[in-house]
Amino acid sequence: MGTKSKLTASEAGYLKLIYRVQEEESGKVGTTAAARAFGVRPATVAEVLRNLARKNLVRRRPYRGVELTPQGVAEARKLLRKHRILEVLFVGLLGLSPESACEEASKLDYYVSEELINAICRSSNHPKTCPCEKVIFEDPACCGAGGKKK
Amino acid sequence: MGTKSKLTASEAGYLKLIYRVQEEESGKVGTTAAARAFGVRPATVAEVLRNLARKNLVRRRPYRGVELTPQGVAEARKLLRKHRILEVLFVGLLGLSPESACEEASKLDYYVSEELINAICRSSNHPKTCPCEKVIFEDPACCGAGGKKK
DNA sequence: AAAAATTTTAGGTGTTCCCTAACTTTCTTC
DNA sequence: GAAGAAAGTTAGGGAACACCTAAAATTTTT
Numbered sequence: 001m002g003t004k005s006k007l008t009a010s011e012a013g014y015l016k017l018i019y020r021v022q023e024e025e026s027g028k029v030g031t032t033a034a035a036r037a038f039g040v041r042p043a044t045v046a047e048v049l050r051n052l053a054r055k056n057l058v059r060r061r062p063y064r065g066v067e068l069t070p071q072g073v074a075e076a077r078k079l080l081r082k083h084r085i086l087e088v089l090f091v092g093l094l095g096l097s098p099e100s101a102c103e104e105a106s107k108l109d110y111y112v113s114e115e116l117i118n119a120i121c122r123s124s125n126h127p128k129t130c131p132c133e134k135v136i137f138e139d140p141a142c143c144g145a146g147g148k149k150k
Numbered sequence: 151m152g153t154k155s156k157l158t159a160s161e162a163g164y165l166k167l168i169y170r171v172q173e174e175e176s177g178k179v180g181t182t183a184a185a186r187a188f189g190v191r192p193a194t195v196a197e198v199l200r201n202l203a204r205k206n207l208v209r210r211r212p213y214r215g216v217e218l219t220p221q222g223v224a225e226a227r228k229l230l231r232k233h234r235i236l237e238v239l240f241v242g243l244l245g246l247s248p249e250s251a252c253e254e255a256s257k258l259d260y261y262v263s264e265e266l267i268n269a270i271c272r273s274s275n276h277p278k279t280c281p282c283e284k285v286i287f288e289d290p291a292c293c294g295a296g297g298k299k300k
Numbered sequence: 301a302a303a304a305a306t307t308t309t310a311g312g313t314g315t316t317c318c319c320t321a322a323c324t325t326t327c328t329t330c
Numbered sequence: 331g332a333a334g335a336a337a338g339t340t341a342g343g344g345a346a347c348a349c350c351t352a353a354a355a356t357t358t359t360t
Contacts, residue, residue, distance in 0.1 A: 010348065031307055044349055046308055051347095063307055063356050093243065094269040104266045111261050116254045119244040158316065181338055194318055196339055201316095213325050213338055306357070313350075324339070330332095 005055055012079055012110045013038060014048050015057060018068060019076035024134070028065060077137040082117050083109040084130035089120050091131040098131045118142040155205055162229055162260045163188060164198055165207065168218060169226035174284070178215060227287040232267050233259040234280035239270050241281040248281045268292040 007015070017034060021027040031049070035042045049066055052058045057072035068076060083105045090101035121127070121142050129135055157165070167184060171177040181199070185192045199216055202208045207222035218226060233255045240251035271277070271292050279285055 008347065032305085040348085041350065042307065043309085043351080047348085050308090090266070090269070094266075094273050096266075096269055100265070104263060107263065108258065108261055111258055113254060113257065115250070116240070116244075116246075119240070119246055123244050160317065182336085190317085191319065192338065193320080193340085197317085200339095215338095302360090304357105304359070306355100308353100308355070310353085311351090314348095316345105316347085318345090319343080320341105322339100322341085325337085327336070328334085330334105 007055075007057075007075065007110075008051075009110050010038075011048055011052055011055075011057075013106075014045070014052065015068075015072060015076045016079050016083065016109075018058065018066065019073065019080060022067065023073065023076075030065070078114075078139075079109055080134075081137045081139060082112050082114075084134060084136045085117050085120050085124070085127070086112065087130045087132075088124050088127050088136075092124060101131060114139065114141065157205075157207075157225065157260075158201075159260050160188075161198055161202055161205075161207075163256075164195070164202065165218075165222060165226045166229050166233065166259075168208065168216065169223065169230060172217065173223065173226075180215070228264075228289075229259055230284075231287045231289060232262050232264075234284060234286045235267050235270050235274070235277070236262065237280045237282075238274050238277045238286075242274060251281060264289065264291065 014034065017037060018029055021029045031042045031045045035045045038045070049058060049060060052072070053060045053066070056069055057075055058066040058068055060066050083102075086105035086109060087098070087101045090096040090104055091098055096104065118139060118141060121136075121139075126143065127136055164184065167187060168179055171179045181192045181195045185195045188195070199208060199210060202222070203210045203216070206219055207225055208216040208218055210216050233252075236255035236259060237248070237251045240246040240254055241248055246254065268289060268291060271286075271289075276293065277286055
């Protein structure tokens, strides 16, 4: 029990945000800030957070904030891997600007299968970073690990 | 009034199916057959069809079947354009088999923006058909029309 | 310590998507 | 052409999602 239920689309959004701000920038995401970022009310954010906690992806200390559990970190990395590999494709092959690439990737990352992402990863030569230099996490199923491509 | 409300994901699925079978193959999609194709009950199909009719995308003659309205045709073509351009990308650039390309495209076509599709279209040199030879409809916003690329 | 800002709960709404049960219409087949 | 089988339809529900407002609790600021 615990890791069974799948993420919903909006939960995925919060997970990505929390990971980016808290794990990558050592910042802190407040409920209100997150609400503004997603264009919803704080109460809505609180609710999603509660659901993420029920799924064991974040730990919540009421009024103090949330932090990702190890499973939450793993899940966020899967999503950000997808997001960033899509960005590589959109900028590198399709010639989008990094900004539109990010926007488009945000709309899709949640829906894209790992198989497709790995196909893109392979055909892009297993990039280590996205167009804005953020790290692309490795997927053992892809090959990345042990690879030498720079 | 009529063309305002957006399609839902499942409505998009039926629209694609109806177009493919009825407009491209001159066949007929029965409620039960559609239900089997989507893994749901016939009653569910009937309901979606009713909603498509409310949105003026199909015309329904109870117990006789549905046919697409001009708006329904336009909408289906937009979706199938996306679907098939994604297939081109997946097969041509990523090396997927036509079958997996189709599967992956089905999961994504509804969510992909027209801008992104047109970027892919451009970078693929405005293909006229998908990997399985089905026509890719043109989008005036892309360039296709009047273009000479074969 | 009061005022301001933030966060959380409680309780609701609308949409989507799916279901079962019961009924109607159409198609078969004798 | 009537009876039974098959296909399609409505009516009525239910669960999950993604929102919201209003009110209460808890920081934080001044």
